[in-house]
Amino acid sequence: MLGILGTSESLAGEARQHWDREFDVIVVGCGLAGASAAYEAARSGAVVLVLDSGGAAANASHGTIIYMGGGTGLQKACQIEDTPEAMMKYLLASTGPDPDTGRIRVFVERSVANYDWLVSLGVPFSNAPDNLSLEYSGSEKVYPWREMIRPVPRGHIPDVPGSKSLYRGGGAWIQKRLLDGARSAGAATPLNAVARRIVRGHDGVVQGVVATIDGRSFSFRARRGLILATGGFAHNKEMVSEHAPIYLGCTPTDLKWNDGWGIRAAQSVGAAVRRMGSAGAGWYFYHPASRRQGVLVNAQGQRFISEDSYSGRVGDAIVREQHGIAYLIVDRTIMDDGASTVIPDAIAAQAASIADLEGLLGIPAPALQQTLDTYNTYATKGQDPLFHKALEHLRPLSQGPFTAINASVGKSRVSFFTLGGVHTTPGAEVLDTEGKTIPKLYAVGRVSAGIPCPYYYSSGLNLGECITFGRIAGIGAARNRT
CATH class of the missing domain: 3.90.700.10 (Succinate dehydrogenase/fumarate reductase flavoprotein, catalytic domain)
Incomplete structure (x- = not known):
């Protein structure tokens, strides 16, 4: 699928790094965050490679609800009055102590545009009373938030064609559509591609990644940016034991590829992590x-x-x-x-x-x-x-x-998924332990520290974040100079 692998060399600090193939943007992980990043990077004209250990189908996003608000088209069609200010106030109040104000602000400001973007991609939402694609998906109607902020439904559920239920496969359906769009724009998506190591030059700039495809090792250069979208670490018992031991008896809701590789790989090149003890537990x-x-x-x-x-x-x-x-x-x-x-x-x-x-x-x-x-x-x-x-x-x-x-x-069945991860800017750029950005390295989805802290999670924030910051990372990386 990669075609004939070319050979090139690039200077990595003082050492010379052999590259088997060069791309503008490399995305590691193709859940909804990775698919959003790959789509936007490819549509921005970048030459894109997507690496995923399980393949696109295996790593499909299993969630369905997308948290959006501020006056989306569906909210208006249902005669629901919402504003960015009201959405911002609710999220600041409900996402736990020390909320990430900058990240929340970006999430809110882009919410209506993200809804319109999904609709433009053909994602269906229904305002029919007997098949409504909008619901209260968090704590909006629960004390004390219902008395602090007027309750508004913001859980958007794609009305997936052919589905018997609104709760079947919305995230995976969108992800497939995005990957198909990225492929049509030229993105390469090989199967069974396992990322092994991030390559960072002595000048501090991330240059690429070493990966294994069908048992063969390759070095891929990312001229403009490397985007990590590898998920959390719920399936890594060693990491859970170290960072979030109280969740050891819970059942991971994440897919099995959420093994923490992206977090550890980012740390190996100097990335800081944040809220590693945070997780979302649920008893449904x-x-x-x-x-x-x-x-x-x-x-x-x-x-x-x-x-x-x-x-x-x-x-x-x-x-x-x-x-x-x-x-x-x-x-x-x-x-x-x-x-x-x-x-x-x-x-x-x-x-x-x-x-x-x-x-x-x-x-x-x-x-x-x-x-x-x-x-x-x-x-x-x-x-x-x-x-x-x-x-x-x-x-x-x-x-x-x-x-x-x-x-x-x-x-x-008390289930959980991790919320802590790589520390990033609201632009999805990875920060090092001194608070400086690591050039050309991005992290999106559950590999990064998300908006919610433990205890205050609302359904749909996960997929909402994946779309918001996946798009930001894809566009941002594609615009970098080579």
């Missing part, structure tokens, strides 16, 4: 929605979060604050509504009364009984003074038998 219990009427308790039988919280907040609260142990207490009415979706192994215990359930779970009496008595007393009045659950999800749990659905790490 909220379908059907009636489960939000249940009560989440810890090992002491106490509530610790509002049950209508976004699943990422719930999962991270379980992992970070409750030592990985939690149960969702529901009554017969809730179980009857969604019993078919409960995996039998996830049921920790069932009993005719809360007191009996308490004993089966090993919770010290009468803690669980007191928790439910207090909850029911206020729920009857439409109140939740402790956690301010929305009224639509408040009702007493009174219809036995009662069930404890296990939400514990190792007993239920």
